[in-house]
Amino acid sequence: MSLEPKLHPCDNCGSEAFTVVLRGPDLLEGLPGEFQFVRCEQCGLLRQNPRLEWDQLAAYYPENYISHGGLLDKSLSRVKQIERRYGHWKRVRRIAKYKPEGTWLDVGCGSGLNLQEAQFWKRWQLFGLEPVPKMAAYVQEKLGIPVYNTTLEDFTDHDEEFDIITMWDVLEHLPYPVEALEKVSRMLKPGGILVLSTPSLESLDRGWFKDSWIGYDLPRHLFLFPRPLLKQVLSEKGLHPLAEHCLAGSHAALMLNLTFLNRKKPSRFLNWVTAHKDGYIPFRVLTFLPLWVIDQLKKGTNITLIARKR
Ligand SMILES: [Zn+2]
Numbered sequence: 239m240s241l242e243p244k245l246h247p248c249d250n251c252g253s254e255a256f257t258v259v260l261r262g263p264d265l266l267e268g269l270p271g272e273f274q275f276v277r278c279e280q281c282g283l284l285r286q287n288p289r290l291e292w293d294q295l296a297a298y299y300p301e302n303y304i305s306h307g308g309l310l311d312k313s314l315s316r317v318k319q320i321e322r323r324y325g326h327w328k329r330v331r332r333i334a335k336y337k338p339e340g341t342w343l344d345v346g347c348g349s350g351l352n353l354q355e356a357q358f359w360k361r362w363q364l365f366g367l368e369p370v371p372k373m374a375a376y377v378q379e380k381l382g383i384p385v386y387n388t389t390l391e392d393f394t395d396h397d398e399e400f401d402i403i404t405m406w407d408v409l410e411h412l413p414y415p416v417e418a419l420e421k422v423s424r425m426l427k428p429g430g431i432l433v434l435s436t437p438s439l440e441s442l443d444r445g446w447f448k449d450s451w452i453g454y455d456l457p458r459h460l461f462l463f464p465r466p467l468l469k470q471v472l473s474e475k476g477l478h479p480l481a482e483h484c485l486a487g488s489h490a491a492l493m494l495n496l497t498f499l500n501r502k503k504p505s506r507f508l509n510w511v512t513a514h515k516d517g518y519i520p521f522r523v524l525t526f527l528p529l530w531v532i533d534q535l536k537k538g539t540n541i542t543l544i545a546r547k548r
Pocket residue numbers: 248249250251252253278279280281282283
């Protein structure tokens with residue numbers, strides 16, 4: 239595989255001036271290469287720079303990549319099944335408060351975990367958008383939900399079609415995030431809502447885990463927005479920010495942070511906790527309350543923003 243990362247100006251403001259934030263390897267999959275995040279000196283957006291082209295990055299999304307698998311996956315333990323269901327239930331419950339019915343497009347739906355939870359509620363007309371053919375086919379066949387098998391960039395002629403668009407942990411993977419936000423804004427009906435989650439640069443664990451923070455996830459994460467900048471960009475695209483929440487995934491993110499740390503500085507304790515065996519449930523119980531408090535303070539690993547189209 240030839241790895242020739244190229245320099246790119248800032249996707250938001252076009253500036254080429256930057257300072258290096260961190261350099262590191264692929265800690266999640268252990269695939270080859272060294273990558274770096276830089277901060278735009280003009281607007282503060284973090285971007286991977288230089289970076290690989292989209293077709294080169296495909297090699298960094300292996301078959302067993304995290305977001306693949308079913309909501310009620312029988313290969314998971316009972317505890318994991320309940321956790322997974324609970325996380326998606328929390329997200330759907332929040333959306334139901336803003337839009338109890340209508341058309342809903344999940345951009346980057348993966349194996350349809352969130353769509354499947356929404357399907358249980360029998361309230362919305364659901365659609366997925368997923369560039370990986372195998373995933374798109376899985377959702378379509380297993381759940382019977384129509385899935386557009388394409389990228390957001392190539393998805394055209396759907397202006398003002400949806401009441402709800404969700405982008406769960408998608409924005410940071412997109413090669414043109416600002417353009418993407420403009421596009422989803424066009425795809426929403428007036429009054430429609432965009433719900434997007436992305437790693438939070440303001441999270442507590444970013445400070446705790448530093449270079450091992452899951453939010454960087456090099457080389458798959460291409461952009462990380464400071465929260466005020468993200469809200470500003472949403473506003474510029476006609477999306478009025480309504481609310482922000484830490485909705486789900488805090489424990490999973492903590493486990494990944496600890497797994498990364500264990501790869502850098504192995505220890506018996508981290509082995510015990512991250513092996514997902516004996517240590518998992520006691521550790522889950524122990525961290526439940528602290529993580530809940532952190533989420534209430536909106537300092538969790540991921541932030542979910544809800545914005546309404548004007
Ligand atoms: Zn910039």
